[in-house]
Amino acid sequence: MDVLQKCGGRKVVLAPMAGITDGSYCGKYRNLFGIVTLGGLNLDSATLSASKEIVKRGRKEFLYNLNEFEDIIKREVKRARESNALVSVNIRFKDFEEAKRRIEILKKHCDIIELNCHCRQEEIVKLGIGQELLKRENFETLRDFLKGIWELEIEKPIFLKVRANVVPVDEFIDNLNKVRRYFHGIHLDCFNPGRDYPDIEYIQEVRRSFKDKIIVGNNSINSIKNAEKMLKYSDLISVARCVLRGNVRWIYEFNRKLDNKGNNL
Numbered sequence: 001m002d003v004l005q006k007c008g009g010r011k012v013v014l015a016p017m018a019g020i021t022d023g024s025y026c027g028k029y030r031n032l033f034g035i036v037t038l039g040g041l042n043l044d045s046a047t048l049s050a051s052k053e054i055v056k057r058g059r060k061e062f063l064y065n066l067n068e069f070e071d072i073i074k075r076e077v078k079r080a081r082e083s084n085a086l087v088s089v090n091i092r093f094k095d096f097e098e099a100k101r102r103i104e105i106l107k108k109h110c111d112i113i114e115l116n117c118h119c120r121q122e123e124i125v126k127l128g129i130g131q132e133l134l135k136r137e138n139f140e141t142l143r144d145f146l147k148g149i150w151e152l153e154i155e156k157p158i159f160l161k162v163r164a165n166v167v168p169v170d171e172f173i174d175n176l177n178k179v180r181r182y183f184h185g186i187h188l189d190c191f192n193p194g195r196d197y198p199d200i201e202y203i204q205e206v207r208r209s210f211k212d213k214i215i216v217g218n219n220s221i222n223s224i225k226n227a228e229k230m231l232k233y234s235d236l237i238s239v240a241r242c243v244l245r246g247n248v249r250w251i252y253e254f255n256r257k258l259d260n261k262g263n264n265l
């Protein structure tokens with residue numbers, strides 16, 4: 001569990017927010033997070049075009065020239081390192097062959113590579129990626145992506161960023177079980193359709209089946225109380241919207257309660 005050790009006892013992760021969590025955003029939270037996540041970043045022209053469409057309807061996305069990818073990554077990771085946290089990067093692509101050389105670039109600069117199996121924006125879903133990768137009919141694509149990344153021997157942990165309740169938990173576990181050798185961590189948004197609190201039962205089941213993986217629990221965490229609740233079933237927790245709202249004081253307080261191994265003082 002090298003990743004957990006390297007988090008230095010900090011249990012809160014900055015979750016990815018497209019168009020928002022760039023290097024500067026990550027870097028401004030010094031000594032607060034165990035991991036900061038850049039992205040979601042597009043690694044091929046199909047996802048970049050999808051992002052351009054998403055921007056046209058008013059959502060934020062990261063848009064850049066794919067030919068300048070290496071310079072951009074170097075710059076953004078350098079800025080993110082001001083956080084003193086591990087730097088993860090959340091990635092999307094449709095064409096692995098096109099994405100491959102950019103994953104090779106990421107492996108040189110980032111600490112964790114996180115495959116986005118989470119996005120539900122229509123333009124991404126139409127490509128059969130994002131949360132679609134969790135569906136049984138797209139299992140082969142997920143497997144090929146993960147196997148392809150694995151074969152690059154990137155020597156960095158691979159996380160999957162996933163959304164609960166896209167498929168029933170049994171199907172989710174069954175699918176991930178078949179590819180478990182290709183990844184190290186599950187970053188699980190415990191999305192609970194129609195409810196504004198996380199689906200804890202879903203993560204409980206996932207924890208039970210993936211005891212050897214690093215689990216990052218996510219969804220609606222905005223206080224020490226609900227962080228502790230999620231940490232019963234996860235190694236780390238992550239936050240997105242509460243950071244956007246500037247609600248981070250509780251994270252400093254939470255860190256003060258933990259020693260450098262993440263145990264309660």
Ligand SMILES: Cc1cc2nc3c(=O)[nH]c(=O)nc-3n(C[C@H](O)[C@H](O)[C@H](O)COP(=O)(O)O)c2cc1C
Pocket residue numbers: 015016017018020039040041090116117118119161189218219220221238239240241242
């Ligand atoms: C504006 C915004 C952009 C997001 N972009 C991404 C993304 O690019 N990739 C991803 O995996 N998740 C993305 N997410 C999902 C978050 O990482 C997180 O899973 C979700 O917001 C639930 O966590 P929260 O309740 O702490 O906000 C985004 C969320 C928001 C609010």
